[in-house]
Amino acid sequence: MSEQKSSPVTQAPVQGLSLWMMARRRFLRNKAAMFSLFVLIAVAVFSFGGTWVYPHAYDQIFDSYVAIPPSLEPYPKEDTLHQVMQDAAEHGHVSLADFSVTGSTYTAKVTSDKAIDPRVTRYLDRPDEFDGAAIKETLDGGNSAIVTGTVNRQYFPFGTDRNGRDLMPRIMVGGQVSITVGILATLVSLVIGVVYGAVSGYIGGRTDNVMMRFVEILYSLPFMFFVIMLVVFFGRHFVLIFVAIGAIQWLDMARIVRGQTLSLKRREFVEAAHAMGLSNWQIIKRHVIPNTIGPVVVFVTVLVPQVILLESFLSFLGLGVQEPMTSWGTLIAEGTTGMQFVPWLLIYPSIFFVVTLFALNFVGDGLRDALDPKDR
Incomplete structure (x- = not known):
C-alpha cells in the first residue's frame, strides 16, 4: 500500500495590535472609567440637547413663581x-x-x-x-x-430662582458654557504647553534656560492684570474667557511636559531614532510627545474643573459671563448667597459640577492606565 502524503496545514497570518488598539482594550476593561464616560456623555446630552426639548427658556421670568421649591407636581x-x-x-x-x-x-x-x-x-x-x-x-x-x-x-422639577426663572434650563445653559469654556481653554493650554515643554526639554542647554525664564516671567504676572488688559484691548467677549484662561494655564502644562521630556530624551528608543537620522522635530513629534500622554491626560482631567472655577470667578467680577447668560460656577456663586432660604439653588448646580468632576477624574485615571508606556 502506498502511503499518502499529508498536505501541510496553512496557518492564518498573525495580526499584530497597535499601541492605540491595546490602549483602547485596556480602557474598555476599566469599569469605573467606562461608567464615568457614560456619565459625562449623559451630562453633555442633558446640557446641549435639553434646551431643544424643554418648554421653558433659560431667561424666561415667571412673576407668579419666584423662589418656589422643586416639585414634580404641576403649579399652580x-x-x-x-x-x-x-x-x-x-x-x-x-x-x-x-x-x-x-x-x-x-x-x-x-x-x-x-x-x-x-x-x-x-x-x-x-x-x-x-x-x-x-x-x-x-x-x-x-x-x-x-x-x-x-x-x-407649569412644571419646575428643580424649582425657580429669586427672579422667577426656571432653574433646570439655566443649569442646561450653564453646562453648555462651563463645558465649552473648560474644553476650549484646556485645548489652548494643551497645545501650547505640550509643544513648548517638549521643545524646551528636548533641546536643552541655553534654549531651555531662555524658554523656562520666559515661563517664570509669565508666572510673576498677576492673572487678573492679564485678564483686565485683554478686556481693555479686545472688549468683553465670550471668547475672551477661554483665551485668557488658556493663555495662563499652559504654563503648568509646559513644566510638566518638560520634566517628562528630560527623563525620556536619554532613553534607548530616542537615541536609536537620533541614530537613524531623524530630525529633532520628528523625534519630538513621534517619540517624545506620545510618551508624555499619560501624565498630560491626568493633568487635563484636573485642569477642566479648575478652568470652570476660574470662569465662575471672572463672571463674579463682571469679566466673564454676563446676565442673563449663566454657567455652573455662576449658579453656585448665586446659590451660596441664599443657601439657608433657597438651598436648591446651590444643591442642583453643585451636583452637576461635582458629578462631572468625579467623572473626569475617573476617565483620566483610566486613560492614564491605558496609555502608560510601562503597561504596553
Whole structure:
C-alpha cells in the first residue's frame, strides 16, 4: 500500500495590535472609567440637547413663581387659584362673584357697577396661572359676565430662582458654557504647553534656560492684570474667557511636559531614532510627545474643573459671563448667597459640577492606565 502524503496545514497570518488598539482594550476593561464616560456623555446630552426639548427658556421670568421649591407636581396649586383670580379681577376694576376650576379650564363670574369692558380679559391673562380668557356670556345688561379660560400648568422639577426663572434650563445653559469654556481653554493650554515643554526639554542647554525664564516671567504676572488688559484691548467677549484662561494655564502644562521630556530624551528608543537620522522635530513629534500622554491626560482631567472655577470667578467680577447668560460656577456663586432660604439653588448646580468632576477624574485615571508606556 502506498502511503499518502499529508498536505501541510496553512496557518492564518498573525495580526499584530497597535499601541492605540491595546490602549483602547485596556480602557474598555476599566469599569469605573467606562461608567464615568457614560456619565459625562449623559451630562453633555442633558446640557446641549435639553434646551431643544424643554418648554421653558433659560431667561424666561415667571412673576407668579419666584423662589418656589422643586416639585414634580404641576403649579399652580389648586388652593391658590381663587386668590390669584381675585387679585387679577381687582386690577381690571371688576369684582369676582364666582370662580370654579374643572380640569385645565376655569369659569369665573365678574361683576361691576357699570357695563364691563371686554378688554378686562387682558387683566385676567396677566398672571402666569391663567391664559386664553374670553367672555362667554354677559348678564344684567352687561354689568356681569361669565369668563372662561385655561389654567397654565407649569412644571419646575428643580424649582425657580429669586427672579422667577426656571432653574433646570439655566443649569442646561450653564453646562453648555462651563463645558465649552473648560474644553476650549484646556485645548489652548494643551497645545501650547505640550509643544513648548517638549521643545524646551528636548533641546536643552541655553534654549531651555531662555524658554523656562520666559515661563517664570509669565508666572510673576498677576492673572487678573492679564485678564483686565485683554478686556481693555479686545472688549468683553465670550471668547475672551477661554483665551485668557488658556493663555495662563499652559504654563503648568509646559513644566510638566518638560520634566517628562528630560527623563525620556536619554532613553534607548530616542537615541536609536537620533541614530537613524531623524530630525529633532520628528523625534519630538513621534517619540517624545506620545510618551508624555499619560501624565498630560491626568493633568487635563484636573485642569477642566479648575478652568470652570476660574470662569465662575471672572463672571463674579463682571469679566466673564454676563446676565442673563449663566454657567455652573455662576449658579453656585448665586446659590451660596441664599443657601439657608433657597438651598436648591446651590444643591442642583453643585451636583452637576461635582458629578462631572468625579467623572473626569475617573476617565483620566483610566486613560492614564491605558496609555502608560510601562503597561504596553
